[in-house]
Amino acid sequence: DSGVTQTPKHLITATGQRVTLRCSPRSGDLSVYWYQQSLDQGLQFLIQYYNGEERAKGNILERFSAQQFPDLHSELNLSSLELGDSALYFCASSVDGQGDYGYTFGSGTRLTVV
Amino acid sequence: EDQVTQSPEALRLQEGESSSLNCSYTVSGLRGLFWYRQDPGKGPEFLFTLYSAGEEKEKERLKATLTKKESFLHITAPKPEDSATYLCAVQAPSGGSYIPTFGRGTSLIVHP
Numbered sequence: 001d002s003g004v005t006q007t008p009k010h011l012i013t014a015t016g017q018r019v020t021l022r023c024s025p026r027s028g029d030l031s032v033y034w035y036q037q038s039l040d041q042g043l044q045f046l047i048q049y050y051n052g053e054e055r056a057k058g059n060i061l062e063r064f065s066a067q068q069f070p071d072l073h074s075e076l077n078l079s080s081l082e083l084g085d086s087a088l089y090f091c092a093s094s095v096d097g098q099g100d101y102g103y104t105f106g107s108g109t110r111l112t113v114v
Numbered sequence: 115e116d117q118v119t120q121s122p123e124a125l126r127l128q129e130g131e132s133s134s135l136n137c138s139y140t141v142s143g144l145r146g147l148f149w150y151r152q153d154p155g156k157g158p159e160f161l162f163t164l165y166s167a168g169e170e171k172e173k174e175r176l177k178a179t180l181t182k183k184e185s186f187l188h189i190t191a192p193k194p195e196d197s198a199t200y201l202c203a204v205q206a207p208s209g210g211s212y213i214p215t216f217g218r219g220t221s222l223i224v225h226p
Contacts, residue, residue, distance in 0.1 A: 002157065033213070043158075043201065043216040056211040090157055098212045099205055102148070105157035 003027060004093050004106035012112045018079040021109045023091030025072055031055070031094045032074040033103065034066055038087040049074055050097035081113045117141070118204050120217035127224050130191045135220045137202030138184040145212050146205040147185050149178050151198045152219070158201055161187075192224045 003026035013019055025032050034046040045058035049068035060066075063081075068074040078085060088110050092103040117140045127133055139147070146165050150158035162171040164180040171178045175196065177188045187200055199221045203214035 002159070004157075035216075042218040043203075045213050045215065048211055048213060050211070056208045056213050058208075058213065088155075092157075099146075099214065102160055102163055103214060104160065105150075107157045108155075110155070 002104050002106060004029075004091060004104050006089075006091050006106035006109050008109060009107070010110050010112075012114060013081060015081055015083060015113055017081050017113075018077065019081065019111065021076040021078070021089050021091075021111075023074045023076070023093075023106060025074070025091075025093030026104050029093035029095050029104070030072065031097050031099070032068055032072070033092040033094070034060075034074070034076050035090045035092065036087050037090060037108075043090070046076070048097075055097050078111070083113050086111055086113045118202060118215055118217035120200075120202050120220050122220060123218070124221045125223070127189075127192055127222070129193055129224055129226050132188070132190045132192070134189070135187040135200055135222070136184060137187070137217055139202075139204045140183075141204045141206040141215070143207050144204055145207070147180055148203040148205065148214060149176075149185070149187055150201040150203065152201055153198050161200075189222070192222075194224045194226050197222055197224045 005024040031050045046060040048056040066076045088108045090108045092105045095101045149161040152158045162178040199219040201219045203216045
C-alpha cells in the first residue's frame, strides 16, 4: 500500500457519459498529480494541484477537469466520454509542489468506455 | 519539447544474466531523474532519484547511474521477480512547477 488511494479501481461506462475519479493523497502530501496511461502513449501528465490550487497543466482535454478540496483529496472529472478515453488513470502525490522528495503513485483507476 | 527515450522497449533475460536499460533525455533545466518499477495493472513504484551527472544509487540487484545525457539501470544477476516494466522520468520546469515526464518504459522478463 503506497498510501495514495484511488477509487474506483475499475469503471465501465458508455460513450457520452461523465465519470468522476477520486484520489486521496498520502498523509502529509500537499500536491496531487493526475496521469493518463494508455498502451500507445505511456504515462501522460494531465494536471497538478498544490494545496487546493492548480499548479501546472499538461495535455488535458477541455472535456476533462479536476479540483483539489480543502481536505486535499482530488477529483478528476471526465465528460462526453469517447472510446479513446479508455485508459488507466493514475494519481500521484508529493510533499511539496516541486516533487523534491519524490512522487508516490496510487494503484490507478481502469476506465473502459464502451 | 522535453524528450525521454527508453531502450530497449522489451528485454528478455535468463535468470542470472546481467544487463542494462537505457534512458536518454533532452530537457532544459533537469532537476532530477527518477526510476520507477511498474507491475501489470499497478501503479509505478519508486526506485531511485538521481540529481547530478556521476551520481549512482543502488538497491539490491539494481544500480542506477546518470550522465548529462542519459541514465542507465543496471540489473545484476536478475531473478524472475525482477520482471516488470521499468520507467524513467525526468523532472524539469513546467510553468511554476516541476513535472516528471515519463518515457514509455522497458518491459523486462526474466526467465527461470
